[in-house]
Amino acid sequence: MKIHLTLLNGTGYVFDANDYMELRTKHRIMGALVGTANSKGWSCSEAALPVELSKCETQLLIEEGIADLVSKTAALTAPPTDEMVQAYKAQFEASLMAQADALKAEKLRETERHVEKILQGKRNKLLKQGKPKEAAALTANDVLQEIANSVVFERQNALVELPSLHMTNHSARLCTDPVYDTSSLKYRVFHDLWLRGKFVSTGEAFGADFLVYPGDPLLYHASHIVIIQDAPTIRPMELICKVRLSVIVNKSCVFAYEEVESSKIAYQTINWCNPSK
Template sequence: MYLTLLNGTGYVFDVDDYMELRIKYRIVGALVGTANSKGWSSSEAALPVELTKCETQLLIDEGLAMLVSKAASLMKSPTPEILQEYQEDFAARLKAQADSLKAEKLRETERHVEKILSGKRNKLLKQGKSDEAAALTPQSVIQEVANNFEFDHQNALVELPCPHLAKHTAQLWSDPICDRDSLKYRVFRDLWGRGKFVTCGDAFGADFLIYPGDPLLYHASHIVIIQSTPAIRPLELISKVRLSVIVNKSCVFAYEAADEKTIVYQTVAWCNPSK
């Protein structure tokens, strides 16, 4: 599996690769693409997937993926032939979407054609157009809908052809993405090795979040905070633990043991003596 180097980390552009990473190797990343012409939305995010630096380095170290740089190939101007091929493909995608929407519109009209027909006839009778009302048929109503159908490109869903063009070059990237000896990476790799789903914890003021299963199905159970030493100031301890209570998660502190080889995890729970 190949990861594409962008913005200092790995990106996944192929849906099959991403599903394999997520289901088989518990690598989640973040969908950062958009499938809508109106702009990016968290509820409608699409490929590509941006991996964290820890996720990228882990996949490389575990021999599950290789990182490649495609900058030289992808950043050069396309030839007129390639540009025309892309424009034709893009137009074909929009036409297929328009045809699908039109077919669905006609099916919906057929399901309610009697009700639509009755409403149109009543409207014409009120206007004194009895001959036109009598001439209306289900077929004419459906044909009118077909003739008046318009597809607004502004509302089109844009299918991004994520896999890169076959005719491009890439260079293997051998430099590390993050420091393999850093405590943060070692904690991430250790938790992942224990069979956990581990994601970025920035949204909760932590280093990592731990999930009991796929984040699409489960809420995070723990927040992980990395400490350079086992010592922590009382106010900082209280603030971190209170934060975990508010978001209904357990608070885990991770730090190095005295031998600087072993990672120690300490779970702290909030206790109310009055209860």
């Protein structure tokens, strides 16, 4: 079964955690987590779903038949029907009630852990008030019932989804137009590296076109930076600059270009040699 990518900002987005894990573990497609994981704002170290795929990744998944790209614009911009609004309100209320029940259950679990100490404290208090009969009659169940009755769920502290009157499931239109030029050298290099079993991500942060990893980037650092050349020639000063850059970031420098005779993608790896060491 194909994975459905949602078209946003000209590329594919993944909103389902299972789809994301399948893309990452089975198809070596990483994308970038761009969701907000906390109330303090976005942080790259605490990012969450959705996952934004690059245009190269999106086009590759479509071309390989792994995923379909769909647009939900028409469904999300159309006013919701009365039935959809009522269903949303019912779902919202159910979510709040579930959180209230979870809060009460957690409070009771915590009370049960210390119920003997709480019970003894309440009995001592009643004895000081001159109520020995009430103190003797007090049981652990009375304490738990008192806690259950006192739990108040404040709705302003509830965890809620982004405000929307639209339900989770939407109708969508299949997008067949390419999101990236498949004849471009950059896409062909990305596709070729992927077919070779590599983990490939954008290399803009390192002054390159791509980064190549020996395994999942969660476990490995990038081993190579890939720089795309329109021609199999390069000026000496530019060559020195690119290779020195790879030395600084502790990676091998790979130049990718198209062979003139065969029109195939070729790679040239260059390492910096320091005779003084």
